[in-house]
Amino acid sequence: MVSPQVFYRVGLTLLIGIHCTNVAMSIKCYMCIVGHDAPDLDNHPCVTNVTSMPTEECDGAMASCYVEKFVLSKHLQKFLRGCKDEKCEDYCQENHGTKDCRSCCQTDYCNIGNKGMTSPRLDHITLGFCISGITLLQTLR
Structure with missing residues (x-):
């Protein structure tokens, strides 16, 4: 018969493994490009209504969503x-x-800010969770 402690270790290993694997897989980002030739650029949906914009999937261990803006003479x-x-x-x-x-x-649909330098960075929190979980598993052995 398998002890409850073994079930606990296996369950915790699976939970941490699934969560930490998702960190390195893919993320979904809003996607749009609008230039100075667009009428009323400051009120364009790309700037003001991001949820109406198309999305794309970003793959790879270094995948990130971004917001970028260029301003000339304010x-x-x-x-x-x-x-x-x-x-x-x-x-x-x-x-x-x-x-x-x-x-x-580095999280799904996180590129929602419209000023640049405003998006949340949750990747460090996720990394901390993964390291804590792995450390916990080591102590259970």
């Missing part, structure tokens, strides 16, 4: 949402009246 020139399959880093650069900002995040 006027929005280009606005982008999408996914990157390579490492994505937050940044905001200002130079001679131009501003280029990008925010990155």
Whole structure:
């Protein structure tokens, strides 16, 4: 007969394994690109109503959603949402009246901000959960 402790260990291993595997799989992101030639760019749905935009799936261990905007002389020139399959880093650069900002995040549909540098970063919380779970499993042996 199998002891309850073995059932507990197996169940916990499966739960942690499934959750931590999902971290490295794929994420879904809102996707749109709108430029200065769009009428009333500041009120375009890509900027103001992200849930009406199409979505895309981003694959790979480094997959991230992003929001990026380009501003010239305080006027929005280009606005982008999408996914990157390579490492994505937050940044905001200002130079001679131009501003280029990008925010990155790693959870489904997290690229909802419209200002750049506003999206949540939950990947560190998830990584902490995975490490804690693995450590717990080691102590149960």
